[in-house]
Amino acid sequence: MRAVTSVAREPATLTDIARAAGVSAPTVSKVLNGRADVAAATRERVEALLLEYGYRRRGLHAAPLLDLVFHELESAWAMEVIRGAEQVAHAEGLSLVLSQSAGRITPGQSWLDGVLARRSAGVLLVLSKLGPAQRAQLAARDIPFAVIDPVGDLDPDVPAVGATNWQGGLAATRHLIELGHRRIGVIAGPEHMLCSRARVDGYRAALETAGLRFDPALVRSGPFHDEAGSECGRQLLRLADRPTAVFAGNDLQALGVYRAARELGLRIPEDLSVVGFDDLPAARWVGPALTTVRQPLTEMAATAARIVLGLAAGRDRVSAATRVELATELIVRSSTAAPCRPGD
Template sequence: MQKSSKPQTASARGESASGGTATLAEIARQAGVSAPTVSKVLNGRAHVAPATREKVELLLRDHGYRRKRGAARPRPSGLLELVFHELISLWATEIIRGAENVARQEGLTLVLSESSGREEMGLSWVDGVLTRDPAGVILIMSDLTAGQRESLASRDVPFVVMDPAGYPADDVPSIGTTNWQGGYTATRHLLELGHRRIGVICGPADVLCSRARIDGYRAALETGGVVCDDALVRHGTFQTEAGHRIALELLSAPDRPTAVFAGNDVQAMGVYQAARDLGLRIPEDLSVVGFDDLPISGWMGPPLTTVRQPLVDMAEAAARLVLDLGRNVQPTMRRVELATTLVVRASTARPAA
C-alpha cells in the first residue's frame, strides 16, 4: 500500500487529536487490513471481525484518533435492545417485563439478543447491535471489553450494564442491587432462628453478584460468632440442576447443614428436590432461603422465604437511564444499587431439637 503524501481526514465522524500523526492508510498498513476496513471501524459500522476491530481500535487510540460527539440524534430503528449473556430461566422474564414497560411508554420495540457464544461468520453480537442501531442497549450480567465499548460509542449507541458480571469501568453506567446486604440478611435470618450449620449454594465464583452474596453470608456468620465452614460454601451455575446436585452432596454428609441459603430462587428449587429425594421435610428438617423473589417462589411447596431483588424495577431504571443517555441527559450517578428486602414465608423455621 502506497503511503499518501497528504494526510487523510478521519471522516466526518472522527478526527486525530494528535494532529494526524498517522494517516488511515498507514494505520491500515500497520493492522494488515484495507483502508476501507479502518474507515468502517472508525465510523462504527458493522461487518468487521471482532479480532480485527480490536486491533484497529487499539491503533486508532494509539495515534490519537477520537470520534466527534454531536447532539443526540434520533434512532431510526425505534428499538430498545436487551443483551443477555444467556437468555435462560424465569429470572430473565422479570427483566424483560421491566424493560418492556418502559419501551411501551416510549413507543419503542424491545429486541432480545444473547452475547454468549454469539459469533457467526466472524461477526460478534456487537456487529448485530450496530446494524440494528437501537435507541439504547441494556447488557444483563455481562462485561464489556474496551473494544466493545469503543465500538458502541463510535456510533453514539448508549449502553447500560444491569447486574454487571464484574466490576464495571468507572465510565460505564450500571444498575445493580445490594447483593452483599441481601446475603447478610438471608444468613442473619437463619442465625436468629437458631441455625448454626448453614450451607450456601451461589453462582459462579467469577460473577460479581455471586461473590457479594457469599461475602454477606460470611459477614453474617462472623457477626453472629459462628465460624464459617468452607465445606458448606459451594458455587453453582444459578440453575436448578446445580442446586439439586450440590444440595444432594451437602445433605448427604454425616454432619449435614440444617439450613441452606441458595444464591437464587431457581437453585432453591433444586434444593427442594434434593430434600425430597432424601426424605427431608421443609422446614421441619431443613430451612431454605432463596434470592430474587420470582413469582413462582410464593407457589413452591412450602412457599419460599427469599431475598427480594427488584428485577422489574432494576430493568425499568436501566431502560430509563439508557434512553436519557441517548438524549444527552447525564445522570447524577453512573452506578446505582436498588435495595433488597427479606420476604419471610414458610420454608424457614427453628432447627429440630
C-alpha cells in the same frame, strides 16, 4: 497534505476520516453501517479515528430500538428483566430487541455488527461486559450502554445497575440464626460473579456477627440452575453432621435443594429450612412457599433502560459514571422454621 486533527474547527467529514485511516470512503461507510466485510485491523483503526475526531454522520438518527442482551436467555429470572426493560421501551415508543451470547460473558462481534447496523438507541447488557474495542465502536455511533447486575469489575465510566447482594446475604442468614439455626449451609453461584461473592460475604458476616464459626465444609457452589441446587443440596444433606438450614444463591438453586430434601426423606421446614434469592413467581407457588430475598429485577432493568435513554438524549442529570444499587428485601414465607433437632 494537511492532516485533520481533533482540534480542527471544521467537523471532520467521512472523506477526512478515510484519508487519515489510509482507506477509501466506502470502507469507512461500511464500518459506520456495521458491515462485517472489513478486516479487523482496519475496523479498529477507523473506529479509533471516528471516536478521536468526534465524527457524527449528519442526518443519521437512531432507530426506535433498545437492545437487551443476556449471556443466557432462559428461566423466569430473564423474564423479570425483560418485563422491566419492555415497560420503559413501550413508554418511550421503542421496540425491544432480545439476544443472547450463548453463555459468553462478552458478546461476539456478530452481535455488535447487528447493533451497529440497526443503529439502536441504546444497549442493555445483563451479566455481561464489553471489550474496549466494542465500547469504542458503540461510542463512535453515539450508542450508549449500561450493564444490569455486573458480572465483574467495570471501568469507572461504565453505567451499571445492581442490587444490594451483600445485604441480602446478611439478611437471609441472620433470619436463620434468629430462628435458632447454627449449622447453616450455603450454595453460592459461579465464583467469578460479583453478585455471588457478595451474597456469600453477607452470609459470612452474619455468622461472624452472631459469634458462629464459618465452616468451609458447609459451602458449595455451582451455576444458578436447579440442577446445581440439587447436586449441592445432596452433598450438604449427606454430611454426617448435616446443616439444619440452607441459604441458596438463587431461587432456582433453592428449588433444587427442595428436590434433594425429598429424595433424602427430609421435610421442609420441619427437618430443613431453605432460603432462596430473587423472589421469582415460583417462590410463591412452590410448596411450601419459599422464604427468599427479593431482588428487584424488574426495577433494575427499568432503571438501566432509563439511564441509557437519558444518555442517548444527552440529559444533564445522567452521566456515564452512573452507578445504582437497588435495595433487596427478605420475604419470609413457609420454608423456614426453628430447627427441630435438640441442640441445633
